[in-house]
Amino acid sequence: MSGSDLTRRTAAELAQALADGETSSVEVTQAHLDRIAEVDGAVHAFLHVDTDGALEQARAADARRAAGSPASALDGVPIAVKDVLATEGLPTTCGSRILEGWLPPYDATVVDRLRRAGLPILGKTNMDEFAMGSSTEHSAYGTTHNPWDLDRIPGGSGGGSAAAVAAFEAPIALGTDTGGSIRQPGAVTGTVGAKPTYGGVSRHGLIALANSLDQVGPVTRTVLDAALLHELVGGHDPLDSTSIDQPVPAVVAAAKEGATGDMSGVRIGVVKELSGEGYQSGVLARFEECVQVLVEAGAEVVEVSCPTFVHALATYYLILPAEASSNLAKFDGMRYGLRVYPEGIDLPSAEETMRATRDKGFGDEVKRRIILGTYALSSGYYDAYYGQAQKVRTLISRDFEAAFAQADVLVSPTAPTTAFKIGEKVDDPLAMYLNDLATIPANLAGVPGISVPSGLADEDGLPAGFQVLAPAMADDRVYKVGAALEALLKDRWGGRLLDRAPELNGAAR
């Protein structure tokens, strides 16, 4: 089997090939490392590639397979990890200068679970600094390019993970989703991204952006791969006191059931507030087609209204900066990371050093949000902003509850537009924030969601996404509906959407 065949395969297919002895983990891992060497100069999905470590882990996986004792179904299938997750001995920067060169002394729980399951870690993927952004342009280490059009953004904050998977540099990756950072990059790169129920996957070792919103999840090319990765990393972790002490929903079984394409008995709620103004016509056209495809497969469609969703963006941009400004206080140049002494001061104090370090170490967007959060939490404004946002958050959860009384799942376009040009919105924060219009409500309420490719928008030929949301701990529903749509569209298209992405072979930049 040639290397390019191996990089085109899904994680499920690779696992089967490894189990059948058709290939080895070393072969599979090397094929992906070769692909990274070939195309990542143009895509820049990776901040760090761990060639030696990945091959060493692959050799160990092959030894376990040879001994007849694989560590998991995915033993030997390589993976990429977003740079916001702590990896022992591997650089972890969060896309920020303030953590340049930092080697964590411990693994995030999800990374530990990958290692125990035998998945070789190819490297760390690019992201907006501290996950603040929707384009990866806020990375301190350069922008990631969308494999569909290298002049365009791959989404964000997890654009690196999505681009790595879309460019066949990794079969699967881990991402994190605070306001859409898994789902929106999935939409604009023609890949699959799932945000589990809040608390469904451990956050220990995930360098927090906003604790009450962050969630780790899978970034893949197929719904089944997402489900396999979700089950592998999900479940209770005593090191994360917000992790749910219940079994992981049966998402793999749900993805397999959905792939039969039978949607009879499923009630789908189209959220009135998540379409229309601000949404690109080609994105809406693909969305409406997808709804129709599900109806033809037996689903019942109802329109639901979630009136408070129109305030979700405002709520999010008060709660998130408030939490982020508190979280990022720990980057003070004292115990780890960058330390910069101020210029022109003899014997500077700790506080003066802190100010200089944070000025040099943080980029513009991080500074904007820290200041916004400090404002929202400052006396005199706390009740009017942060307190009010917390109340509106309750109203948004109530909207979800009411909607889920009428429908099993809710659906919408994942992102309002297809990928925009690099540089177009980088200094227009508000325009950037609008990318997360449809994904933010799920984070505020803690409910699970998935984005699957809906097709290419007519006006620009770029991918769009279809979002499915379900009640907390009903993650299986988003996988079932997502897998059904994926299977039905694959039949219609005569292949996968990514088959239509341009070849990047030897693309130099």
Place this chain on the structure above:
Amino acid sequence: MPDITRDEVAHLADLARIDLSDAELDHLAPQLAVILDSIASISEVAAGDVPPTSHPLPLTNVFREDVVTPSLTAEQALAGAPEVEEQRFSVPRILGEEQ
């Protein structure tokens, strides 16, 4: 919602312990004003008697047994420190000269 002035941004940066240059203040202040203006709608939502949500899960008081478990060694904990002295984090002076 009141507008945010350049002086206020400077004060907030001070509270957040970030040295901002004049150029950064000129750049950030109007952007923050635009963002604040766009989120002003939140105050119009009638939510007086609605309980606040600080967290999406109904979890309270998660306890564990009070037992010692393995953790980082001192060397590991200090491995990323900008400066180390006698197995401790070495930091710049904390007090002012007059204190």
